[in-house]
Amino acid sequence: xxxxxxxxxxxxxxxxxxxxxxxxxxxxxxxxxxxxxxxxxxxxxxxxxxxxxxxxxxxxxxxxxxxxxxxxxxxxxxxxxxxxxxxxxxxxxxxxxxxxxxxxxxxxxxxxxxxxxxxxxxxxxxxxxxxxxxxxxxxxxxxxxxxxxxxxxxxxxxxxxxxxxxxxxxxxxxxxxxxxxxxxxxxxxxxxxxxxxxxxxxxxxxxxxx
Numbered sequence: 001x002x003x004x005x006x007x008x009x010x011x012x013x014x015x016x017x018x019x020x021x022x023x024x025x026x027x028x029x030x031x032x033x034x035x036x037x038x039x040x041x042x043x044x045x046x047x048x049x050x051x052x053x054x055x056x057x058x059x060x061x062x063x064x065x066x067x068x069x070x071x072x073x074x075x076x077x078x079x080x081x082x083x084x085x086x087x088x089x090x091x092x093x094x095x096x097x098x099x100x101x102x103x104x105x106x107x108x109x110x111x112x113x114x115x116x117x118x119x120x121x122x123x124x125x126x127x128x129x130x131x132x133x134x135x136x137x138x139x140x141x142x143x144x145x146x147x148x149x150x151x152x153x154x155x156x157x158x159x160x161x162x163x164x165x166x167x168x169x170x171x172x173x174x175x176x177x178x179x180x181x182x183x184x185x186x187x188x189x190x191x192x193x194x195x196x197x198x199x200x201x202x203x204x205x206x207x208x209x210x
Contacts (some may be wrong), residue, residue: 037090045088053107066115067091079209092119093132101139111208115148117162130165146203149176155185174203
């Protein structure tokens with residue numbers, strides 16, 4: 001009886017050790033990307049995005065890499081391609097420095113939209129922004145890419161500076177919003193979302209749907 005108890009305890013301890021190691025590995029995998037996004041939200045969003053991708057099962061699609069503007073958006077179908085919403089609230093170019101390519105490899109989209117920069121601007125990370133964005137876009141060189149300028153807002157500093165860097169990248173850019181109605185000084189209201197989506201559709205259609 002004592003021998004069985006000892007074996008049971010040993011098995012439980014071994015299982016706990018394995019689970020702990022798996023948890024530590026997962027934590028380590030995401031830790032480097034939690035500078036901008038709280039780890040629980042980052043992990044939950046990545047798992048949700050991956051789940052959507054796996055359920056697509058070959059349906060023609062495009063993926064939008066972005067921040068809260070993307071996560072909260074009702075993305076349109078473009079030229080028969082269904083959207084995969086890979087927006088993560090709080091995300092910056094740093095968040096997606098490796099995740100963008102990984103999600104693209106997993107989803108194999110017909111084209112990719114990158115809508116980042118708002119949080120880089122809010123965190124006042126102008127230094128190195130062009131290099132980070134360029135490296136991210138370069139990592140997606142296997143696909144056609146559309147970049148989206150940062151929506152204007154009085155609560156987001158230096159929008160014009162960041163947009164100048166975004167639109168100077170050697171890929172197609174969606175048109176900038178001249179002005180934006182917001183719900184809280186940053187996030188787009190419905191009327192501005194309609195225009196934001198329209199600009200993305202126009203740029204992506206010209207690039208990938210002919």
